[in-house]
Amino acid sequence: MSPLERAALVVILLVAAALRLTGLDWDEFQHHHPDERYIAWVATTIDFPALGSLGWADLEPTTATFNPFRWPPDAASEGIVVFQDERRDFAYGHVPLYLGVLATRLAERVGPALVPLLPAGWSLTADVLNGAGRIEFHHLTAIGRALTALFDVGTVLLTFVLGRRLYGVTVGLLAAALLAVTVMHVQLAHFFTSDPYLTFFTVAALYALVLAHGATDTRRRWLCLLLAAAAIGLAVGSKFTAVLLFAPLLWTAWAGGAARRWWGETAAAVAVAALVFALTNPFALLDRTCPAPEERPSFGPLALPDGLARSCYLQNVAEQNAMVRGVADLGFTRQYDGTLPYLYFIEMQLRWGMGPLLGVVAFAGLGWAIWGALRPTASERTGRAWLRRLRAEPAVIPLLWVVPYFVLTGSFAVKFMRYMQPIAPLLLIFGAALLVAVGRRVAARRGASEDARSADRSGGRITAGLAAAVLLFTGLYALAFMAIYDQEHPWNAASRWVYATVPPGTTLLSEQWDDYLPATMLLDGQRRRREEFPNAELTWLSSPDAGDDEAKLLANLDKLAAADYVTILSNRVYGVVPRQPERFPLSSQYHQLLFDGRLGYELIWVGGRTPRLLGLSLVPDTFGWPGLTPPAAVADALGGPTISFGRVDESFVVYDQPLTMIFRNVGGMTVEEMRAQFR
DSSP: OOHHHHHHHHHHHHHHHHHHHTTTTTTTTOOOSHHHHHHHHHHTTOOOOOGGGOOGGGGOTTTOTTOTTEEOTTOOOTTSOOOOSEEOOOOSOHHHHHHHHHHHHHHHHHHHHHGGGSOTTSHIIIIISOTTOOOHHHHHHHHHHHHHHHHHHHHHHHHHHHHHHHHOHHHHHHHHHHHHTOHHHHHHTTSOSSHHHHHHHHHHHHHHHHHHHHOOSHHHHHHHHHHHHHHHHHHHHHOGGGGGGHHHHHHHHHHHSOTTTHHHHHHHHHHHHHHHHHHHSHHHHHOOOSOOOOOOTTTOOOOOOGGGTTOHHHHHHHHHHHHHTTOSOOGGGGGGTTOOTTHHHHHHIIIIISOHHHHHHHHHHHHHHHHHHHSOOTTOOSHHHHHHHHHHOTTHHHHHHHHHHHHHHHTOSOOOGGGGGGGHHHHHHHHHHHHHHHHHHHHHHHTOOSSHHHHHHHHHHHHHHHHHHHHHHHHHHHHHHHGGGGSOOHHHHHHHHHHHHSOTTOOEEEETTSOOSOOOEEETTEEEOGGGSOEEEEOTTOOSSSOOOHHHHHHHHHHHHHOSEEEEOSSTTTTTGGGOTTTOTTGGGHHHHHHTTTTSEEEEEEEOOOOEETTEEEOOBSSTTTTOOOOHHHHHHHOSOEEOOOBOOHHHHTTTSOOEEEEEEOSOOOHHHHHTTOO
């Protein structure tokens, strides 16, 4: 690499770090992300025994102090409720959890020495090193978010080295730059959840496999294969989906090895992957104390072999599999009813995850890479010749991860945007390679030069122009997205309003499957608790079999008639129920009646935070898809000129940028008067 290229890489990594490490306190550590909240809650009870004294007694699942599947006896943590000696459902890999705990223990050791040396106002000082004196539950979250951000910066670096290895320095730098400003990656780097760790270890494994494929020295090849296997073990230990990485592992062992030894390399690599998984996820193998699964209303039958039926890990994997296949009828997954396999994932990336220009480049790059691998060249007259070329082509290795992953994941009934993160770096490598190839082809067709050197320069200028357009648009989108971290989280702002306005003891209605107000917080030196305000839930999204009946409607209207306030914290319910009138013929009418004031309620508080740049707000459309007309006050609250990329996946907005509304009962309507409004 030239000095200029090294400098470019440093700038890319600094930009990636700045985008990911800014706004670690995006919710003032109120734990508004439910998965993150649960992981941090479990983490407060994880206590590792000293390695020198580790014995079999420490690995007993019912008493182990670092078993994610069970609340250990006598565990406690300040400021939160910790259960005692009970099983718990932990549907995540051990690796992110353990890394977060280890990083927190390290920060606790070095913090007291470093805090006096650093400015008190830094997030590093107050949050990461805990100069603010937060309780363990909050400090773990701060450390977890910082660690996730650093891992995602590491993914940017790995994207560069993999892209350079496959297509050259230009592609590596461009792919890394594109990933640095990819909004989906920036957002997910702010959450202490599993997907960024899965992505990091996946790209690391693929890079090691590409190195093994190109190695001419046997020892180097073995080393790279075993490193790849270790990374696969860590990836599977982060999220079970990574088992698909065994496809490129087997291909690499077969394609680059001699016929007499490739099976031995495969066996050794698989053994290393299994060993690393076992060491980093011990209770996935050891804990078989969970009751044998039976038919469950939500998840249906969990088909597990008799010998493994009590494995807590496999039960969680089976339940997650039931969820993503649509077998489990859960309120928070019904948003995907009626969405198209594969196309919905692509649509959400083009609209919000990557943005329009980058999304087109990424998926076009995937198509270009697949076509380049599958299309026979003029010299390939036989299938054997075509196969020889594939065996020699290193780009086939990441394709053997991306294509099976997208084929499988794209078919899921449940389509959270984050499911695309593990293939996003590879899509951007292919997209960057496509931009370079397009630049060269356009230059060649124009006949811009008479020699190869000037042709390269001309192609480089065209590539630079295309890349600059994509980078500029995506970079501005990322910059606008960062503006949400300069604004108070709507649930916190709404909580402050409740404490200041609503008398304690007043019942606040919330919606089932969503969060509820107010959040416990410190106001003017006094700790105010959500328990001051009783909560009752409206169940519009409930009932898995019969979506609606008269009894359900009257029960909800009875709550509405008796209450003074109704809170709607996000689009989790109103974005789903009105779209399913066949299933919810009564409930689907509720939100528009509420918004129109026909149930006697008036919107008195609305808040949200949206991406903003130069006075222009980028507002996700949460009302158009369910066919609702929002209250006029919603548009007034957003203020200023707005644009939108259209409908949005709920998971993109519900955690860090939800639109929140509070309605007050001003009409005092009876149940009968409200019932008359429903058809």
